[in-house]
Amino acid sequence: MTPRAEWTHANSCFVMPNGDILTTLHHLDTIDIIDKETGDIKWRWGAGELSLPHDPTLLENGNILVFDNGSRRQARQPDYSRVVEVNPESGEIVWQYLGEPPHSFFSYFISGAQRLPNGNTLICEGAWGRFFEVTVDREVVWEYINPFYGWRSEGGWTNQVFRAYRYGPDDAAIKGKNLNPDRVELTLKERPQGEEQAVLERMGRLGY
Numbered sequence: 001m002t003p004r005a006e007w008t009h010a011n012s013c014f015v016m017p018n019g020d021i022l023t024t025l026h027h028l029d030t031i032d033i034i035d036k037e038t039g040d041i042k043w044r045w046g047a048g049e050l051s052l053p054h055d056p057t058l059l060e061n062g063n064i065l066v067f068d069n070g071s072r073r074q075a076r077q078p079d080y081s082r083v084v085e086v087n088p089e090s091g092e093i094v095w096q097y098l099g100e101p102p103h104s105f106f107s108y109f110i111s112g113a114q115r116l117p118n119g120n121t122l123i124c125e126g127a128w129g130r131f132f133e134v135t136v137d138r139e140v141v142w143e144y145i146n147p148f149y150g151w152r153s154e155g156g157w158t159n160q161v162f163r164a165y166r167y168g169p170d171d172a173a174i175k176g177k178n179l180n181p182d183r184v185e186l187t188l189k190e191r192p193q194g195e196e197q198a199v200l201e202r203m204g205r206l207g208y
Contacts, residue, residue, distance in 0.1 A: 012055055024053045024066065031056045031066055031086075045091055048074075050084070055112030055163060063087050063094060065115055067123075071108040078103035083113040083123055097121065097138050112163040122166050129159030133166075 009026040016022055020042065021034040029050045033043040046053060046066075051073045056066040063085050070081045080102035085095040099105025110126035120133050120141065129146030146159040167174050 014057060016058055022056050022058055024056050026052050031064060043088055045086060059115050065113055067111045067113050069107060069111060079106055081106045083121060097134050110162045114165055116166060124161055124164035126161050129161050131164045
């Protein structure tokens, strides 16, 4: 159940080439395309298929990529996440990535996915601060765990990441930016003395 004050929870806003809005209504388990001029929903998909999704993006082939968090699946099975590519014309899932076994890949909130120029997909498993790249054949070819931790009142020290994007070295978005990691103080160094060992132990248990 979700609170009446926020019964849709639109968690993304992607402006399509024709000006319409692509979004996910998280609490309704749907991807929606909204006519910008009228406010009408022109297309909706996901009910009974998705579970609390995030980050829909329109691909060059006209399909839509979305992170299906899976925190509220109806079937009696362990929770699992997946990344889904759906054809909006047919409603058919044409590609998806799941863990092996499925419950080995699960982020109960936030997260996202980006289709890269080489055809691979960059996935952000946000709850655990994990980014990884998979091929069209679902082979993991790159993986990174966020080493930066911050404090959240809901859960203590965490390396959660809302979303991640890959930028090429010549991308205009990073041109002229100082990307030297030495200018950033690791949050481990900034924590109170008593917290550091507990965090290091937790990182060790998680395999970092």
